[in-house]
Amino acid sequence: MNQFLALFFLVCASAVPAQTFVCDKSQPGATTLTPASIYSQAAPGFDLNTAPEVTPGSCSSDKPFFFSIALPEGSYRISVTLGGAQPSTTTVWAEARRLMLEKIAIQANGSVKRQFDVNVRVPSIAGDPSHTVHLKPREIGNLDWDNKLTLEFNGDHPAFRELRIEPVHETTIYLAGDSTVVDQDVEPWAAWGQMLPRFFRSGVVVANHAESGETIRSFVGEQRFAKVMSLIQPRDYLFIQFAHNDQKPNAVPLDDYKKLLVDYIEKTRAKGATPVLVTSMNRRTFDADGKITDSLAGYPDAMRAVAAQQHAALIDLNTMSKTLFEAMGPEGTLKAFMHYPANSFPNQTEAINDNTHFNKYGAYELARCVVHGIRRDKLSLRKSLSKDVPDFNPAVPDPVDDFSLPATPIPPKAENVTKIPQT
Known part of the structure; x- marks a missing residue:
């Protein structure tokens, strides 16, 4: 039974359509990000009280910023086009500080494409809400155990132009x-x-x-x-x-x-x-x-x-x-x-x-x-x-x-x- 449920949820994750996000411009099949694109369970967007400057073709900031999207448990390929109007060096962390991309340097008005894969998980085992991992207090609400994928863009003027997220097995x-x-x-x-x-x-x-x-x-x-x-x-x-x-x-x-x-x-x-x-x-x-x-x-x-x-x-x-x-x-x-x-x-x-x-x-x-x-x-x-x-x-x-x-950034709860x- 557990194997069946695991397979069922794997199929569910694989059925999630690929989603593309672009910064303040229109592109067929893509979601346009604006300064008002704030994350909720119903809508992907910028998260954790951060938001970059959004201009046509670039989301950039002089501070770290986060992007989240609600997704089922599974693995996802992230295809990102980095770059903006200013020279930038962007490091990407995923979930609870997993290092994905290390200090990608890009010239002003340049672009660099990169791919990496991120695993998303939840506490329930084989989809059974009565059978779960026994989380410690510090893990409750942790980015590793929630129902979303979170990316952190950090570094010297971190910036991206386009983001594509698709399920992979x-x-x-x-x-x-x-x-x-x-x-x-x-x-x-x-x-x-x-x-x-x-x-x-x-x-x-x-x-x-x-x-x-x-x-x-x-x-x-x-x-x-x-x-x-x-x-x-x-x-x-x-x-x-x-x-x-x-x-x-x-x-x-x-x-x-x-x-x-x-x-x-x-x-x-x-x-x-x-x-x-x-x-x-x-x-x-x-x-x-x-x-x-x-x-x-x-x-x-x-x-x-x-x-x-x-x-x-x-x-x-x-x-x-x-x-x-x-x-x-x-x-x-x-x-x-x-x-x-x-x-x-x-x-x-x-x-x-x-x-x-x-x-x-x-x-x-x-x-x-x-x-x-x-x-x-x-x-x-x-x-x-x-x-x-x-x-x-x-x-x-x-x-x-x-x-x-x-x-x-150290979260406020870290006393x-x-x-x-x-x-």
Whole structure:
């Protein structure tokens, strides 16, 4: 019955017609956007109390702005023509800060066309409103779990001329993990899962179901694994990374951890999909010689053993992160982890000194490690990786002074950004 319902809702999403939006001009078959085009459940438009300047042929602003459209659960291809009257550098985030396009520079009066794919999801499982993911308070109303697709245009005079949205059915990478993988929705927090979409061309979509505070067991208990299993199709992938919370007292003993990993693998394979185990990255724990010490209590070794026994693909992010963090050094890693003095961001009244979680730079570098692992393991996904990013050597991190991504506006509900966003 659940398989039938999942297929039914997949067909519903596929039946959604393609929609095209243009800025203040008439075009056959397209919806014209004006300054009055404000989002509602009944009408697509500009959202979250933002609106660009709309002129014939361009929607642009000197501030970030959002566009939303109500859509059923599924995956969608976004074809966007960027550009405006002024020189612009546009970064596009989707949903709860998933990086889609990175700093696309365009000359004044120029145009650049790009495509990317976005996954939209809702809490109900297989369309059954009585069977849902057990959302945490912070997830309720989150852009990852609503009934709409939201795009954020950010950067230096972000601008677009035309936007086309159409349903697609394609290879999906599902992510299961914790706060080091999740779509962190509030600046300055970030995780590698929300950076991963940037590294793929259209034809592959990332569905990040990771959530802060999760263990491999609670991910099942909160019906998150059931949600993924209700959606996953043959030729899809499930990337699995757990350890940071599993190792805590009275959480998940190693033997249970290994049994649950095997269960994830078997159930994913039964769906015709490919499980990929990802060992958890290290924490920022250095010894006196500048070497990373093991703070994960044998859980990465347990995952390596299960991968070998089950002949499952393994991305050894734990080993790569050790190389990466040691190359950055104790001082350099301060700029990759969550270390900020008080008042660095709105609503940040206290200093942040966190050796587990990452800012955008740290998350981006870890995503590059994961992409390197995809290439090294020769997963078929490597054929869909973006061609504008060369392979990555964790021993040679990107210079932090050369890195920047525009900041998403911090929502008013984020009363204290120093708090680890878990509840």
